Amino acid sequence: MGAKILIVDDQPAIVSVIENYLKSEDYRTVIAFDGIAARKLIATESPDLIILDWMLPEMNGLELCKEIRHESSIPIIMLTAKAEETDRVLGLEYGADDYIVKPFGLRELVARIKTVLRRVSPGQDASLIITHRDLKIDMKAHRIWKRNVEVILTPTEFKILCLLASHPGVPYSRLQLLNQAMGEEYLYYERSVDTHIFNLRKKIEDTISEPSYIQTVFGIGYRMGDEK
Template sequence: MEKILIADDEQLMRQLVVDFLQPEGYDMIEASDGKEALELYREHHPDLVLLDVMMPGYDGWTVCREIRRESTVPIMMLTAKGEEIDQLFAYDLGVDEYITKPFSPKILVAKVKALLRRAQNERDAAPAGGDEGVSIDQQARQVVLDGKNIDLSPTEYKLLNYLVTNAGKALSRRQILNKVWNYDYYGDLRTIDTHINRLRIKLGEKGKYIQTVRGYGYRYDVK
């Protein structure tokens, strides 16, 4: 049974989420503040984390940041903070989905199922890489370069995983943004270029495998 941690200081909100997700077969774990959320996360290792932003103790940003230091578990924000700057900040922290209150419980259920399904598909995928010296351990969500683990942020991991999974294909910046950042972004697409540059640096000589497709996007190719 997949476990979901819901952290929100409003008991009625937690109950609403539990009432809709529990019948779907999920084991629900509840936290009423950020400190308790981190403790329960480390105790139960849930498959998905739902976070409110404004909570006593540690706020949702802090909880997200701490979890991302330890794991790439899917994280969804459930918050009344609907400003674009808040959403962009959340995605920069490594949030996978952002839902503003009030929301449709049915849409919540659908998004939860989609996130868990995507995470399972990534775990089930065959390890990428090989003779070229770059491999991705899907179970551990760890990248190995020439036999050594390299330290990637959650976004960098997802970006490299997407490129390698689609090796040989030219991927547009919009495709990459929608898949890796998982939201509709109408601002500057150069944020992708910044992450690509950081990723190339971390890959060292293997950074050349990430090729620029002029005027379009990027392609991962070891040939």
């Protein structure tokens, strides 16, 4: 069987359509109709990915997403009727890995699921340990520590950090980082890289206002600082 997907939406008709289609694609499914129930299922079912509606009773999707990110790197795809760019950026800032606007196509949803899950699965050359200053990155286990304290990253954040840390001092454009972390189909989300970088800095920098790990290269993009 395929990956286990937790579907969190308060509209039973939408849940039923998504569930039936995912099952036809060989995914396993778990259902929750509100944020509180979803939180319990995350603990008991250990889903591989969460499809999370923004507007939920009891606890909205953004609050749940933020709570999950404090303790887990489970991939999250936000599903919402909010179509403004500011809403999409807000979802990413709270830790979502992707963002799909209603109404949506089921084939598109499955394509996004596959893309996000690929970011979690280690590649053939992922048996590497990268050590950079106070950071230790285990590319096979998808784990990172700073000064021996584990830092929880989303799959997208992890991919971006691995690319930067693998080549300290080398500048990468937003498009290069986006292509590496999310794939070519996401290149029209170029500015979302800034949100992922901001989230990364909050997690690994000692001072966000004066970042020493992930540095901005004006007019180009970002690089990993190569200072020892």
